[in-house]
Structure formats: structure tokens, C-alpha cells
Amino acid sequence: MTSDQTHSSAHENDLGGRFPLYDPASFSGSAKTLYDHAISTIVPEAHKAGFTAMLDDGRMIGPFNPMFASPDIATAMLGLQKAESGNTALGPATRQVVILSTGAVWRAPYELYAHTAEARMVGLSSETIEALIRGEPPPELGEADLTAQRFTLALVGRRQVEDDVFEATRRAFGEKGIFDMIILAGCYQIICSLLNALAITAPQDRGDGRL
Template sequence: MTPSKNDLGGRLPLLDSDELKADQHTLYTELQATMVPWAKKSGFQAETTDGKLIGPFNAMLRSPAISKALMSVTAAEGTHTSLSEKVRQVVILTVGAAWQAAYEIYAHTAVAEKAGIEEHKIQLLAAGQKPEGLSIEEDVAYDFVRRLTTTHQIEAALYERALVTFGEKGIVDMIYLAGQYMTISGLLNTFAVPAPGQ
């Protein structure tokens, strides 16, 4: 039986913690200790009232070893990135909008608000539009990531702008972050995961 969208798993049934295999349970425990509290603090929902994971986290339980490695990349990016939090959220919302990943846009609308991005700018970014009044770094990040996710090419002039703005490390950091959220958006879209309230 196909789960309803109201279950928030999309095409995948939500998994109960007591039906998980050992490696899945290890990942579940890690997600409950890291991502669920972060989601609550950020203002979005990452689990049901009975403790089942939603968003990309439910899908991640299907491949726990690789998902655990992805979580290590997530942690490393958060610790070692050269990008500001506002720039990070511009990157993530730009990817989410390009992929039309409903849950990603839902979650990072809340995170971007906590990062101090104005609501009207968040709404435009979530709709795939470039707001006026972005900082130089935010402006370049939007243009770079929009091109990367839509045409998959970075022309010379845009590369030079990004290089002057972020340096080589910043460009690599931006590509890693965008790629991470392309993967998350791929999970969300493949399994038709809705945002709460949709």
C-alpha cells in the first residue's frame, strides 16, 4: 500500500525505530541526537510526534552506511566552511528552488530566517528569483549556484567574480555545499517527500 502524502514520507513508508536493523538504528540514533534538535532549534519539523523521521532523513535510513558518510560531510562542511551563514543559506535555497524540492525549501526558509535574511528575500530565493539588496557575497553565490544547478557550467566572467569574492577555497566550499543539497533534493524529489502543511 502506498503511503499518503499526509504521512510525510511521500513514496516511502515512515520507519518505526523498533523495526530498524542494527545499522539503521545506529543512524537513527545519530540523526535523533543531531539533526532533530537542530531542526527544532531552527523552526522546522524533522520527525513525527511519535518519533518517526521525515524529510530526507527517512530515506537516508534505507542506506545507512553511505548516509552516515554523508552526515560526516555535513558536519565537516559546517565546521570548516569559509562561507558565512547567510551565504550558505542563499546557496541552499537556490539549490532547493532550482530542484523545486518542497521540504528543502520549507526547512531552509526557517534556517535562513534564523540566519538573519529578510523574509521578502527568503521568499524570492525560495521562488527561484534573485532578490535585490543582497550583499556582494550573497549576490555572487546566487549567480554561481544558479548557473551550476541549471546550466551546469560556469562562464569565465562569473568564475572570476567568484574567485575575487571567495578565493579558491570558497569556490570549492560552495560547490561542496551545493552538491550536498543537490543530493538531498534528489532524495526528496525521487520519493516525493512533501513539506509539513502541504
């Protein structure tokens, strides 16, 4: 094995953080069902956006790997995320503003890595993404999305939303939009807490959905 191969193998072994990377050959029952779902949905979506969710040997990485420790609960959580993304009043760019603003508070490397790719795909510029990750208002962002950023940083960072921020958000997105924003931020707080508690890192990838 060359030194480059040794380094790559060592890096792959670090991607599970405090959990092992689970071998899909060992899956049965609900874990196998969850894995098949990931192969048909999560991996192609990651490929399309340009981030890695699965290694070449089929092992999942990021927040997806630890889901196999409790596949029934993980499946229910993914169901909530699917319901959110399929029924939200928020546009694609606004959703990424909320997700990256949540990541700005939690500093979870994989979440910021994956949603930098997702944000680029929906048209946010590199400068805008970098400002969102720093928790700063991007000059290029429209007023509604700046309001979404302020709301998310208040909710996630300070755990309180001031009256003026709330009313500005209601004017921009309505009551359904506020509810949807809270659920979206909550979903990604779960993801970020999982990533941070397990010390899961971001990969060094080739940008095609696999490492």
C-alpha cells in the same frame, strides 16, 4: 477519530512519499546508530530553527526517513555534510543563499520549507528568502551573496559556470570558497534529488521541530 484527526493521520502517511515512514522500533545495527545520531543532532537542530524533522511517534520525515533504507551510505553522507559545515569558508547567510538557490532549481518542497526556517534564523528577511526561492536577485542582498547566488544558479541550473561569474566568485570568496560552495551545492543536490525522486512533501507543522 474526528475528521481533523483523520486528516492529520492521512497527511502524516503522505510524508514518506514513495517510501513508507520507517518505524524506529524496528531499527537495529547501523540503522539504530543512525537513528540515535538523528535524535541527538538533527532533531534538536530542526527544533531550534523551527522546522519539523520527526513526528510525535518518533518516525523521521523529509530526507531523513529514506536514509534508513541504506543507513551506512546515509551516515557517510551526513559525515560529509558535517565536514562541510564545520570547515567552510562561507558564512551562515551565504550558505543559506547557496542552499536556497539550489532549491530554487530543484523545487523540492521539503528542502525549501526547512531552509526557509534556517535562513530566517541566520537573519535573511522573508522578502530575500522569497526572491531566492524564485531564483531572482534579492534587492537587500550584498554583492558577495548575489555573486554566490549567480554562481549556484549557473552551476546547478545550467551546469556550466561562465568565466565572468567564476572570476567574480573567486574575487569574493577565493579558491577555497569556490570549492566549498561547489561541495555545499552538491550536498543539497543529493538531498533534493532524494526528495524529488521519492515525491516527499513538506509538513504542516507547529514550528517546534516536531509535528
